[in-house]
Amino acid sequence: MGDARISCDESAPDRETAKTAYARHIDRLNALGPRRSGNAAHRELIDDVAADLAGLGYRVERDTHTFERWDSPEHGASLAVETQAVEVSSPWPYSGETGPEGVSAPLILVSPGRRMWASAAGHIAVVEVENMEAPASLVLESWGSDLPFEAVANPVISTELAGIDLRAARSAGVVGVVAVWRGLSDHEARGQYLPFTRPHQEIPAVWVPDSEGDRLVAAARRGAQATLVLDATRHPGASMDTVWAVSPGAGPHAHETVIVVTHSDGGNAVEENGFIGLLALARDAAESSHDRTLVFVMTAGHLRIPAVTAHGQATTAWLDAHPELWDADAAGHRAVAGLVIEHLGARRQRNDSPRAGSGDDGAEPELLYATTRELDALARAVWHGAGPVRPVKPGALVHLGEGEPLFENRIPAIALVTGPASLLAETPHAGVDLDLLSRQVESFRALQRRLTAAPDRRSFGTVRTPGRVRKLIAGARVTFFLARQRSHRATRARRSRRRPRG
Structure with missing residues (x-):
């Protein structure tokens, strides 16, 4: 160079x-x-x-x-459900470590929007994270013309909006977390180093691609036994x-x-x-x-x-x-x-x-x-x-x-x-x-x-940072958007469970 x-x-x-x-x-x-x-x-x-x-x-x-x-080697994360391997798209950075033997426990599905960690004590929790398409106006403003794009669907933003609190899961006795991508192609999901803004969480967590989602969610609903390995090290x-x-x-x-x-x-x-x-x-x-x-x-x-x-x-x-x-x-x-x-x-x-x-x-x-x-x-x-x-x-x-x-x-x-x-x-x-x-x-x-x-x-102008009222209004808009998203996901989930099989 x-x-x-x-x-x-x-x-x-x-x-x-x-x-x-x-x-x-x-x-x-x-x-x-x-x-x-x-x-x-x-x-x-x-x-x-x-x-x-x-x-x-x-x-x-x-x-x-x-x-x-904190570091995880290239092949340091794996997941097996009832001895069947499940693809891991990436480790959750700075989540936790299991050692090479991993941690084994029953799976349990934690409902979107209501992180019911207490009910998952002693389990490996499965959570679904949608790579949601949000209006760009939720996070950007314009100087009077159009925004460069109308909507944004980016896993960086989606992981933050998902609101998954791993430390709360650990405090509730959860032994591991598996986050399932929804709405993100498997190709894009592989290797995502997300989220990257949080301190060490003291609980192992990994991401799995959308293609594994239905199988994993079904296994979590029946409480299938799983082994999660995150053989990461701390330096x-x-x-x-x-x-x-x-x-x-x-x-x-x-x-x-x-x-x-x-x-x-x-x-x-x-x-x-x-x-x-x-x-x-x-x-x-x-x-x-x-x-x-x-x-x-x-x-x-x-x-x-x-x-x-x-x-x-x-x-x-x-x-x-x-x-x-x-x-x-x-x-x-x-x-x-x-x-x-x-x-x-x-x-x-x-x-x-x-x-x-x-x-x-x-x-x-x-x-x-x-x-x-x-x-x-x-x-x-x-x-x-x-x-x-x-x-x-x-x-x-x-x-x-x-x-x-x-x-x-x-x-x-x-x-x-x-x-x-x-x-x-x-x-x-x-x-x-x-x-x-x-x-x-x-x-x-x-x-x-x-x-x-x-x-x-003075020709560069003066920066005006947002005041408390603007932040409250913007926060309320995000909260309303997320509530609508959770409602839509819950409706889709109910319809999926009622759909006749065979």
């Missing part, structure tokens, strides 16, 4: 040279494999990017995070580094900073490849003078948020550690804008091919945040990605991705966080649209130049 240098010129030959360098980066990610927080592949990528930054002349700083790492004293570097401004606004953020951990070559854009922007800054100071941050811990911060996304830890680079009240620099680069070149369909490709026909619709109206206008003027440019503003309940800490600290920002269904899937290879990736990097480069050169920071 260290020899893949990214050109900043915009002539056609240099664009092709840059695309070749981007392809090498993607090949490198595929060769490294999943970069779970703190594993060897994750640390190797961090060292590679640090070396690239040093090669550009930067003084590279590191913030080390030490934590207890105290694991570590990972957030790396960052500063390109000092050379103009009258050098005391103002523009923060460029991505993260390093991820399960495939889309999640996370944002460092490709960060290195391109860092090279641009190193080769040309700029008014404002630029700070480049590659955060570690996005897939292990509880290890680095008690609230918010992982970049919160960096902001907390370095207020002098963004908080004027700390008698240092004032951050006036930010760029957050995630999931470049994302395709709609999962593609486990070892080769990266091109072509817009398979591009996932972009999710591009602009946290002020002024930055919305700037993005519309500059951005050239996957189709029409429709920046969104954060919803009242959530700003997805590592742009969230900038938003919560009222730093105006533009953040790309496109989310295909396979985003959190650990895959041996991941297809990336290199033409799209190249256009997105060039768009970020143009945005960086605009943000560092603007004569007045």
Whole structure:
């Protein structure tokens, strides 16, 4: 990776040279494999990017995070019901461990929406999780135009909306949990590293694909005996580094900073490849003078948020550690804008091919945040990605991705966080649209130049975070939506049980 240098010129030959360098980066990610927080592949990528930054002349700083790492080997999870094997699509990260012998107990079905854990004491609980299609307006808002998509059906969101509380299950005496995907293809379900935002749960749990669902639910209804194996291990004293570097401004606004953020951990070559854009922007800054100071941050811990911060996304830890680079009240620099680069070149369909490709026909619709109206206008003027440019503003309940800490600290920002269904899937290879990736990097480069050169920071606008009333209204809408979904599922389940057999 260290020899893949990214050109900043915009002539056609240099664009092709840059695309070749981007392809090498993607090949490198595929060769490294999943970069779970703190594993060897994750640390190797961090060292590679640090070396690239040093090669550009930067003084590279590191913030080390030490934590207890949980890990499950590739074939460390299994499930057998009455001696018949059931496919496991993935372990539940940081759930629990059984050792190689596993845990054996009767299965019991826990009703959707009413997590009746007490009735499952001494059992392995089976729960169904629908990859539900939710209106995009539940989590996103617009700046006056249409949202980039009307609905979202993403397992990242579905696992959070499912509300499965493993710790409550453990406290009730449940010995294991099997979560059944519904409405997600088996292909997309395999390898999903979800959920990734929770502390260690102290109870083993796994995911199984939809194709196993009916058989498993029927077995749970009759209390069939099952053996669940999650031969995971815990590693105290694991570590990972957030790396960052500063390109000092050379103009009258050098005391103002523009923060460029991505993260390093991820399960495939889309999640996370944002460092490709960060290195391109860092090279641009190193080769040309700029008014404002630029700070480049590659955060570690996005897939292990509880290890680095008690609230918010992982970049919160960096902001907390370095207020002098963004908080004027700390008698240092004032951050006036930010760029957050995630999931470049994302395709709609999962593609486990070892080769990266091109072509817009398979591009996932972009999710591009602009946290002020002024930055919305700037993005519309500059951005050239996957189709029409429709920046969104954060919803009242959530700003997805590592742009969230900038938003919560009222730093105006533009953040790309496109989310295909396979985003959190650990895959041996991941297809990336290199033409799209190249256009997105060039768009970020143009945005960086605009943000560092603007004569007045007031042209970036003022971030307004949602107040209590907006959050309550948004929460009520989500609650109503989930109640309707539970009602529909319960009705379908009753009809299914009444359907004559034979």
